[in-house]
Amino acid sequence: MRLNGIHIPHxxxxxxxxxxxxxxxxxxxxxxxxxxxxxCTPLVKKGDTVKVGQKIGESEAFMSCPVHSSVSGEVVDxxxxxxxxxxxxxxxxxxxxxxxxxxxxxxxxxxxDKQSLVKAVRESGCCGLGGAGFPTHIKLxxxxxxxxxxxxxxxxxxxxxxxxxxxxxxxxxxxxxxxxIKTLCKILEIENVYIGIEDNKPQAIEKLTKQTENEDxxxxxxxxxxxxxxxxxxxxxxxxxxxxxxxxxxxxxxxIVMNVSTVAFINRxxxxxxxxxxxxxxIDGDAVNKPCNVKALIGxxxxxxxxxxxxxxxxxxxxxxxxxxxxxxxxxxxTPLSKTNNAFLAFKEKTYAKKSLLYKGQxxxxxxxxCIGACPLGLxxxxxxxxxxxxxxxxxxxxxxxxxxxxxxxxxxxxARRNLAEKNQLAKGFAFSK
Amino acid sequence: xxxxNLIVSPSPHIKSERTTARVMGHVLIALFPAYxxxxxxxxxxALFLVLFCAATAVIWERLCNIIMKRQNSIGDLSAAVTGVIxxxxxxxxxxxWIAAIGTFVAIVIAKQLFGxxxxxxxxxxxxxxxxxxxSFPAAMSNWAVPFYNxxxxxxxxxxxxxxxxxxxxxxxxxxGGCLGEVCALALLIGGVYLVVMKxxxxxAPLAFMGTVVAxxxxxGEDGIYQLLAGGVILGAVFMATDYVTTPITNKGRVxxxxxxxxxxxxxxxxxxxxEGVSFGILLMNIVTPYIDMATKKKPIGxxxxxxxxxxxxxxxx
Numbered sequence: 001m002r003l004n005g006i007h008i009p010h011x012x013x014x015x016x017x018x019x020x021x022x023x024x025x026x027x028x029x030x031x032x033x034x035x036x037x038x039x040c041t042p043l044v045k046k047g048d049t050v051k052v053g054q055k056i057g058e059s060e061a062f063m064s065c066p067v068h069s070s071v072s073g074e075v076v077d078x079x080x081x082x083x084x085x086x087x088x089x090x091x092x093x094x095x096x097x098x099x100x101x102x103x104x105x106x107x108x109x110x111x112x113d114k115q116s117l118v119k120a121v122r123e124s125g126c127c128g129l130g131g132a133g134f135p136t137h138i139k140l141x142x143x144x145x146x147x148x149x150x151x152x153x154x155x156x157x158x159x160x161x162x163x164x165x166x167x168x169x170x171x172x173x174x175x176x177x178x179x180x181i182k183t184l185c186k187i188l189e190i191e192n193v194y195i196g197i198e199d200n201k202p203q204a205i206e207k208l209t210k211q212t213e214n215e216d217x218x219x220x221x222x223x224x225x226x227x228x229x230x231x232x233x234x235x236x237x238x239x240x241x242x243x244x245x246x247x248x249x250x251x252x253x254x255x256i257v258m259n260v261s262t263v264a265f266i267n268r269x270x271x272x273x274x275x276x277x278x279x280x281x282x283i284d285g286d287a288v289n290k291p292c293n294v295k296a297l298i299g300x301x302x303x304x305x306x307x308x309x310x311x312x313x314x315x316x317x318x319x320x321x322x323x324x325x326x327x328x329x330x331x332x333x334x335t336p337l338s339k340t341n342n343a344f345l346a347f348k349e350k351t352y353a354k355k356s357l358l359y360k361g362q363x364x365x366x367x368x369x370x371c372i373g374a375c376p377l378g379l380x381x382x383x384x385x386x387x388x389x390x391x392x393x394x395x396x397x398x399x400x401x402x403x404x405x406x407x408x409x410x411x412x413x414x415x416a417r418r419n420l421a422e423k424n425q426l427a428k429g430f431a432f433s434k
Numbered sequence: 435x436x437x438x439n440l441i442v443s444p445s446p447h448i449k450s451e452r453t454t455a456r457v458m459g460h461v462l463i464a465l466f467p468a469y470x471x472x473x474x475x476x477x478x479x480a481l482f483l484v485l486f487c488a489a490t491a492v493i494w495e496r497l498c499n500i501i502m503k504r505q506n507s508i509g510d511l512s513a514a515v516t517g518v519i520x521x522x523x524x525x526x527x528x529x530x531w532i533a534a535i536g537t538f539v540a541i542v543i544a545k546q547l548f549g550x551x552x553x554x555x556x557x558x559x560x561x562x563x564x565x566x567x568x569s570f571p572a573a574m575s576n577w578a579v580p581f582y583n584x585x586x587x588x589x590x591x592x593x594x595x596x597x598x599x600x601x602x603x604x605x606x607x608x609x610g611g612c613l614g615e616v617c618a619l620a621l622l623i624g625g626v627y628l629v630v631m632k633x634x635x636x637x638a639p640l641a642f643m644g645t646v647v648a649x650x651x652x653x654g655e656d657g658i659y660q661l662l663a664g665g666v667i668l669g670a671v672f673m674a675t676d677y678v679t680t681p682i683t684n685k686g687r688v689x690x691x692x693x694x695x696x697x698x699x700x701x702x703x704x705x706x707x708x709e710g711v712s713f714g715i716l717l718m719n720i721v722t723p724y725i726d727m728a729t730k731k732k733p734i735g736x737x738x739x740x741x742x743x744x745x746x747x748x749x750x751x
Contacts, residue, residue, distance in 0.1 A: 359509030364552030408446030
């Protein structure tokens with residue numbers, strides 16, 4: 001058995017560009033909602049002085065982790081902010097003093113057992129750096145009496161086009177990755193580690209294979225370059241052969257899936273105690289003249305980042321946070337960088353809008369079945385679309401609309417150019433409504 | 435930087451280059467070898483008849499667009515494909531005005547009245563052919579002798595009726611018959627092209643042709659002869675693979691092909707018509723929604739629905 005996947009262009013032009021450090025900006029805006037789950041409450045108020053790594057947001061909620069200041073300076077505003085997904089949350093705006101004075105709070109955590117690891121990871125403000133942004137400590141805080149975790153899957157597939165930030169992490173911080181894996185394995189008593197890398201990154205596969213030669217428990221798995229290889233369920237299946245059932249978490253099947261940059265960060269945090277205040281990201285797209293990988297502080301404005309990469313703002317018509325398959329469009333270039341952004345892409349006007357002899361717009365569904373052959377989870381997007389159009393809740397539930405992870409494969413392959421992924425999201429909301 | 439320039443749209447932000455028009459374009463390319471063969475075999479009249487059918491099909495489509503106030507849809511090339519396939523199902527001697535009626539039935543009645551591209555339940559070209567066959571039986575069975583380039587066309591019986599023709603003649607098309615169906619070689623080249631270009635899945639054509647061969651031998655007929663004579667290959671490659679009117683999963687397509695094969699053979703051997711491909715495909719078009727229902731894919735990792743409902747009820751309590 002194999003899961004469906006599609007061929008998409010790779011366009012990983014930035015893969016040989018070493019990471020540059022983005023200078024400390026004059027001002028950062030740190031949103032209190034950095035990841036999936038509950039937003040934090042600001043701990044600072046206007047006029048406060050903050051230092052690098054100081055906790056400025058905290059929440060009591062289960063699905064949440066704290067937010068830290070990425071700079072030292074003065075809080076100039078705590079206000080409401082509209083996120084790219086349409087939700088509103090508080091944001092702390094800090095004018096940087098340029099000193100980058102480290103906070104006294106920073107000290108390497110003492111990690112001896114699972115409990116202290118979970119606590120430390122929570123305090124680090126760590127969430128999945130691959131894009132979805134699931135708070136990492138929740139993944140680690142499984143119930144030992146119910147599940148037996150035997151496999152750690154390190155997600156280094158990076159299947160989205162353009163993005164190369166995980167690849168650069170593997171090339172530049174190989175030791176952090178391996179040490180992080182070893183620490184997790186030791187504390188959580190995990191027997192097998194699978195590092196899943198798509199075969200379009202042969203250098204990364206070679207490097208990691210070489211450096212883990214003497215580790216019997218670490219397996220570097222060469223995955224076929226097929227989208228969405230890096231989706232949690234897909235990579236769990238491609239590496240361990242286990243299918244994560246509807247409604248289950250990977251831990252219910254004995255697996256923890258973690259992004260490669262996340263595991264490297266955990267290792268750095270345990271060593272230094274510096275929380276998640278910066279991240280590596282790719283800046284690319286056809287409106288960007290100098291595509292690059294940068295390491296930038298959380299809260300830096302996307303506009304500054306794009307300017308750094310010499311983006312042609314007059315021509316840029318689409319700015320995407322994330323990859324072109326699942327990324328979200330920004331309505332304002334002056335949006336701050338958040339923990340989950342692994343790329344910003346700026347594109348010019350769509351080329352396919354040009355006049356052509358052949359019709360390139362949307363047509364009726366021609367029932368070619370390509371979407372069915374593309375869906376990694378075996379859904380039938382065209383049937384789901386029809387069921388949503390007639391508002392048939394029973395049919396949607398029967399066809400398991402809840403399993404759709406919005407990978408966009410169906411929309412990508414559709415020759416009739418129907419927006420199937422968008423319809424699926426609408427249908428999901430409709431099917432869950434009472 | 436002007437934020438008003440920014441477009442906000444749902445993901446994915448890139449799409450495959452393959453559009454409906456491109457898919458149809460590939461089909462037209464795949465039909466080309468058989469077109470060339472028909473011109474070589476039946477002369478210039480075949481050239482003009484095919485062009486005429488394609489042109490009238492496009493005209494009917496455009497007229498419907500205008501009258502029904504629909505978007506111009508001739509750019510998706512589906513009407514041209516229908517016209518060419520219908521022409522392939524006609525004898526080369528057919529008067530042009532009858533051919534125009536055929537494309538009218540195909541495009542206007544079978545396709546546009548049901549809602550246009552993607553909405554028709556039966557293959558438009560097949561409907562057009564069957565209507566012509568029942569309305570003009572004499573004109574529709576006026577088969578020309580191949581390679582007889584004279585003003586006066588001499589007619590002959592098809593190999594299905596005579597039952598005696600060499601395999602090689604059938605394979606290369608040196609027999610009487612519809613203008614596009616005679617040259618098996620050219621049709622198979624087109625079929626291989628479509629499979630290689632990933633336009634069609636080979637499931638339905640293989641099931642169709644395999645069933646015809648197997649079923650024929652089973653009842654004591656010559657299977658290879660039944661495959662090569664008549665319209666089985668044309669039907670299997672170009673009509674049993676029409677996306678709109680055939681099942682959407684490969685499993686369903688196999689069932690569809692087997693059904694077409696059996697109906698074709700039953701009509702050929704025991705029916706009053708010499709040829710059964712059109713009826714076979716038409717009847718299977720009609721059961722396609724039921725095949726689709728029976729061959730729904732099971733999502734990966736899905737739990738049975740009943741269990742979920744119980745959980746919901748428990749939650750409500």
